Amino acid sequence: MNRINFERFFKTEKQKQFSTDFFKNAGEYETWDEINFSTDKEFDGEQTFTIKAEDMKAYAEGVLDDHALMNDEKYAQKSPYGSLVPHPIFITQIAFWCIGTKGQGNWIRTPGARNPGQDFEFYEPFRVGETIHIKMRPYDRYIKRGKYYLKYKIDFYSQKEVKKATWILTLILPRTKADIKKFVEGARGLDA
Amino acid sequence: MTKITFDSVQTGQELAPFTKKVNQEIFWKYAVASFDYNPVHNDPEWVKTAQPFKVPYTVAHGMMTMSFMTSVVTNWAYPNMLRIRKITSKFTLPVAPGWTVKCTGVISEKHVISKGKNYVVVDLKAENQEGALLGVSQIEVVFPD
Amino acid sequence: MSRVNFERFFKTEKQREFSTDFFMDAEDYEIWNEIDFSNIREVDGEETFEIKAEDIKAYAEGCLDDNPFMTDEEYAKKSPYGGLIAHPLFVTPIIFYCVGKKGRGNWIRTPGARNPGQEIEIYEPFRVGEVIHIKLSPYDRYIKRGKYYLRYKIDVYNQDNVKKATCISTLILPQTRDDMRKFLKGQRGLTD
Numbered sequence: 001m002n003r004i005n006f007e008r009f010f011k012t013e014k015q016k017q018f019s020t021d022f023f024k025n026a027g028e029y030e031t032w033d034e035i036n037f038s039t040d041k042e043f044d045g046e047q048t049f050t051i052k053a054e055d056m057k058a059y060a061e062g063v064l065d066d067h068a069l070m071n072d073e074k075y076a077q078k079s080p081y082g083s084l085v086p087h088p089i090f091i092t093q094i095a096f097w098c099i100g101t102k103g104q105g106n107w108i109r110t111p112g113a114r115n116p117g118q119d120f121e122f123y124e125p126f127r128v129g130e131t132i133h134i135k136m137r138p139y140d141r142y143i144k145r146g147k148y149y150l151k152y153k154i155d156f157y158s159q160k161e162v163k164k165a166t167w168i169l170t171l172i173l174p175r176t177k178a179d180i181k182k183f184v185e186g187a188r189g190l191d192a
Numbered sequence: 193m194t195k196i197t198f199d200s201v202q203t204g205q206e207l208a209p210f211t212k213k214v215n216q217e218i219f220w221k222y223a224v225a226s227f228d229y230n231p232v233h234n235d236p237e238w239v240k241t242a243q244p245f246k247v248p249y250t251v252a253h254g255m256m257t258m259s260f261m262t263s264v265v266t267n268w269a270y271p272n273m274l275r276i277r278k279i280t281s282k283f284t285l286p287v288a289p290g291w292t293v294k295c296t297g298v299i300s301e302k303h304v305i306s307k308g309k310n311y312v313v314v315d316l317k318a319e320n321q322e323g324a325l326l327g328v329s330q331i332e333v334v335f336p337d
Numbered sequence: 338m339s340r341v342n343f344e345r346f347f348k349t350e351k352q353r354e355f356s357t358d359f360f361m362d363a364e365d366y367e368i369w370n371e372i373d374f375s376n377i378r379e380v381d382g383e384e385t386f387e388i389k390a391e392d393i394k395a396y397a398e399g400c401l402d403d404n405p406f407m408t409d410e411e412y413a414k415k416s417p418y419g420g421l422i423a424h425p426l427f428v429t430p431i432i433f434y435c436v437g438k439k440g441r442g443n444w445i446r447t448p449g450a451r452n453p454g455q456e457i458e459i460y461e462p463f464r465v466g467e468v469i470h471i472k473l474s475p476y477d478r479y480i481k482r483g484k485y486y487l488r489y490k491i492d493v494y495n496q497d498n499v500k501k502a503t504c505i506s507t508l509i510l511p512q513t514r515d516d517m518r519k520f521l522k523g524q525r526g527l528t529d
Contacts, residue, residue: 037304037305037306037309038306140303140305141303141304141305142301142302142303142304142313143203143301143302143304144203144300144301144302144313145203145204145300146203210402212401218401220341220343220346221346221398221399222399222400223343223357224343224346224347224348224352224357224395224399225352225395225396225398225399225400225430226396226399226429226430226433227351227352227355227429227430227433227434228429228433228445229343229356229357229358229359229446230359230446230447230448230450231359231360231448232448232449232450232451234341235340235341237340237523238448238523241523241524241525242448242449242520242523242524242525242526243525244449244450244451244520244525244527245451246525253452254452254453254454254455255426255429255452255455256399256400258426258454258455259400259402259424259426259429260400260401262424262425262426263400263402263404263424266402266404266406266407266424266425267404270404270406270418270422271406273417273418275459276425276459277458277459277460278456278457278458278459279425279426279455279456279457279459280454280455280456280457281454281455281456282453282454283452283453283454327454
């Protein structure tokens with residue numbers, strides 16, 4: 001069920017490779033009521049993300065930010081930063097890419113998920129040329145005003161194991177597989 | 193003591209309120225109980241001109257208001273052997289002598305983690321006799337089951 | 338300048354010992370614009386606090402809470418707690434007592450200070466017989482809507498170095514020593 005033609009908007013290599021159909025693997029997404037909290041074990045993402053200039057520029061463009069430090073490589077090179085500086089929320093692109101379709105954390109792709117707000121901490125700026133991998137684990141799960149919230153803690157590292165950022169990623173989700181199935185069929189799979 | 197279970201609590205559940213009328217003598221007694229002798233709570237003469245809160249009268253200790261809000265939860269948690277883990281508060285209006293402070297609480301979040309780590313969040317507020325908001329608090333309460 | 342006769346309210350030994358005059362040592366108090374954040378080291382409080390039944394009971398009484406777990410030793414002994422349980426905010430008199438007059442953190446005694454709200458995490462309940470000490474360090478300092486906020490992190494331990502609680506203590510303070518001195522003279526030493 002992927003009626004929209006996104007290809008006309010693709011600018012980067014990763015955008016061309018990434019699966020735009022969030023319905024396709026929905027049967028395999030982790031569901032709110034099935035997440036295992038009995039262990040603190042961390043998991044790797046499905047993929048790594050090698051940062052290219054085109055990735056940073058595409059994100060800035062996608063959020064309509066024409067700041068020269070994020071878009072203009074020559075300008076950024078002459079600045080005290082020495083190179084392109086990503087928009088802080090560029091981390092979103094990295095997370096979706098690294099989590100992938102089948103790995104832990106794939107619930108972020110759930111049709112019907114709602115974003116109540118997010119929480120980031122940045123330690124070191126992301127740089128072109130770095131290869132980012134993530135480690136994540138279940139962080140919290142709760143019911144509030146009839147909505148089902150899930151939180152994962154995701155730590156972002158460079159290839160040298162330098163921690164770049166932490167994201168406490170939260171979404172309001174359908175509670176069960178059956179509820180997700182309703183959304184996949186175009187019906188509302190939430191009570192609140 | 194009857195104990196409640198984590199399964200049985202629901203978001204939206206209200207806890208019994210805790211209501212007290214306060215006056216200067218109660219402020220003095222709280223100063224003694226807390227060792228907080230800041231004159232804004234204790235010294236009506238000084239406060240007439242010093243006015244830290246831009247009012248010419250003494251005001252209640254924020255920690256007393258916070259204690260009142262917490263009592264809503266301890267009245268429920270202690271008999272049920274539940275553990276209070278975290279308390280945050282904000283004070284929105286200084287409490288004047290002669291006011292009635294009514295504290296109410298509702299279970300706003302239910303965190304389903306695992307046995308021994310399951311907890312709820314109670315949202316509390318303190319209001320005066322006219323319904324003006326004096327402060328808010330959030331308290332995390334951990335269940336043993 | 339302590340015109341109020343507090344003695345008629347004293348119930349415990351510590352209450353009789355503790356200095357009720359917050360003006361007297363004000364020149365020794367740490368001031369908002371003088372706190373050194375370049376070297377954030379933990380320091381000990383000036384005093385330790387040996388918890389007696391009278392201390393726990395006095396705090397409950399001071400906040401008008403007649404919960405028998407906090408006030409009735411016989412009742413509490415027969416309960417699953419096995420003894421008195423302190424009101425969660427009992428950490429307040431512990432901190433005031435342990436910070437003392439001249440040590441780090443004494444800004445909490447500043448005449449004119451305002452309480453915007455607090456944050457307390459409790460790890461282990463306080464028990465009669467424990468001897469509590471604190472460790473504190475500067476945590477944050479900021480200006481918001483014309484008010485000067487100072488925050489210290491205070492970790493509270495027993496004699497076995499079991500961490501009992503952590504408080505992020507925050508007050509709105511006079512900005513400078515001169516502002517604080519205005520309050521000592523009964524004038525308003527704040528600009529907001």
